[in-house]
Amino acid sequence: MSQTPITTASGIPVADNQNSLTAGPRGPVLLQDFHLIEKLQHFNRERIPERVVHAKGSGAYGTFTVTHDISKFTKAKLFAAVGKQTETFVRFSTVGGERGSADTERDPRGFAVRFYTEEGNWDLVGNNTPMFFIKDGIKFPDFIHTQKRDPQTNLKSPTMMFDFWSKTPESLHQVTMLFSDRGTPDGYRHMDGFGSHTFSLVNAAGERVYVKWHLKTKQGIRNLSAADAVRLAGSDPDHAQRDLYNAIANGDFPQWEVKLQVATDAQLAAWEQRTGWNPFDLTKVWPHADFPLIPVGVLELNRNPVNYHAEVEQAALSPANIVPGMGYSPDKMLQARLFAYHDAQLYRVGTNHQQLPVNAPRCPFHHQQRDGAMAVGAGGAEQNYAATEAAGSNPQGMGHGEPALALNGGAGRYDGRGKEDDYTQAGNLFRLLPEQEKLNLFENIAGPLSQVSDEIIQRQLGHFDKADAAYGAGVRAALKARGRNVD
Template structure:
């Protein structure tokens, strides 16, 4: 029998799987101390390397507007076709340590900073449009399964598939991870995604929800499993080397930037037809329902001069959005809005925004003072906000974000057994060509052959529900490895 989970102060935890939210869609509640403590402790588990996305590569560049989206957003960086904005992009692997190989089977981080005249906008995403979980309270647990066991200091396929097999919401991303796209050929030949649903707000205060897509102009290229393993031994810095050398040679990589947009009413109608929560990070918005609309082009054209100062200390956060942008009730996004900035405070320091790679390119002023490395400490400026006895008067600046509707009582909502975790994973499987399906079967059979029967049976059940041919293919691949599972 498992032990009762408690907080670090010994207080029993009633629910360790679902965050407290204002209604079933969120947003999350600050009063959920267990969520806050869990994320805060998780952010402080490694010194000084990042807990996730530890090994990364970065480069500077520019974003150029090619199509008008001012009807959706008042953000000034989109105000005119041809307008350019300086950018910084950090690529990374997710689960490995700082010295791990670039070619490991893993999602890739795709984190873009836009240095706009209204402050920094950070779009902190991945090379996949979905993720393994839909609630941030599960994130520390999930990442622990991808890291090393406490006793042996070895990674464990059993831990990974034990988690995935108990969380069918992960199936969509697991299918992506074990397909050919789980081992991209460097960073230049993969797409990027904001992944979460965000908001755009126009001058009239109207909100549309949005998903961001970065389509590589270099073409998609992936490594076979055998080549990925070979390169891990021959050149573990393969992706870093490829990116740096390409930029140094003037072969500047580019991505075409697109958005999908939808009003609240459009999303409600789509959910009514499909049953899918549009703010669920384990789901995509099909392009047939929400077509891609081109916005601009992202180009990387300058390598950093000092890796530690400009890449290792780069501190991005999805909470950084500029006027004309906003968030959504996505529970994973809501947790990340807190967790990323908190991680940077711990890892880099309370004044990390003063570092050149993190500093905005526009004037900034606040009343924050002191702390370690307070390079610009305000001097004789007033360090407190004057209280207005008659009430505050909005300045007409800033985000000006319209109210986001919430519904339902504040509670923890568990959608398991109710929500559809299989259809989109099956759709992805059915899109794969025959050779890529076989690669998927073989890639899954490798680690699955190392785990106990109970977990294999549970995971195969998920494959069967996505598509019977999916489960049958993995069974055949396991049998070819001498593991007969019936």
């Protein structure tokens, strides 16, 4: 079978791709061998900076199909009719590990969905858990540093992790989920996804409701035991990538039911008055008994990327990407992510990353962004500025058209520590676990916790006790079995 002739990146035919141009058969090599120079130069630049978080990931394309009418909540066109389909791209990931780390590490999993709608890209960038460790983005760099490597030893550090968690009681809800069986899902197909944050929807009448997005796996929840997760980390560190790719390649297309929790301002105010929980606090969930799940549609993944780097590594998603009929919320963590995600992609991929095929909208678009590195869609001869008439602006009557969001209180730095309930929901989650999963939780926590100082252990045990006395007692017993005296 004949091969396509090799050329340089500029299309110039290459006479010999196996032998450098040299002065005589023994060399030295001549600088004029541009093909050699170009190959080495490109090779030196083949890696873009990996993501600070979510570095190890997998991706696939698919479709979202509307199965239920939610037009009373939103004017977003992708939900306009039952049966309507929208092309999607999904990127799954671990959070704390480097790009070469194992898929089976105990870690939350990123679950980011891009919907290529006729009104622009909507990115639902969430996790496989409905809550998170912190509620304010100012703590995010500190938290992630504790999940990375010790600056002296360059090793993962249980001391760093539990020192932070034990001084951050709002983390207990997510810590409980992380060290439960769901902390090591069996691949990406067998886990749920969540938008996690509170978002909002706006209907054609300009009425706003607040929502939480849920993606429920139709493959069933399946988790790995701690022992199997460790074994696979050594024998098949790409277990989740392999499972997802092979399933799609074999026509076994994974699906998730997309659902919503919906609440009005008045309902959330009444709920907060009754429970004391801030509905925009990312460390909390909305109980289903209070806010039932409403079916919306089905997400199916049915096409693998052709090139991992171009379509998965360079995929640049951001929760700031919403379409008309959608909005944000006062969630402090969400507000930080609205800035941080896009900014990270500007640094990592480049100022024109939205021109790459995986990131480009599928609908017509027009803006005045010009120039910068790799500006392949630079706008041609079109005007590169927007003028404002002396009489004032002239809105197009399009776009998000959100109603005004009422603000409350003076600008300041508010510390709710000691005033907010960080234990009840963590205790509720613990009490939901079957007995064997509680035992697994105790063992999973005791492993790394047994490696830290007595001071940190006692501080962390105090949080377990406040969530549920049996929670603290179980971890104490597991620590004693490992030789730590925690009386």
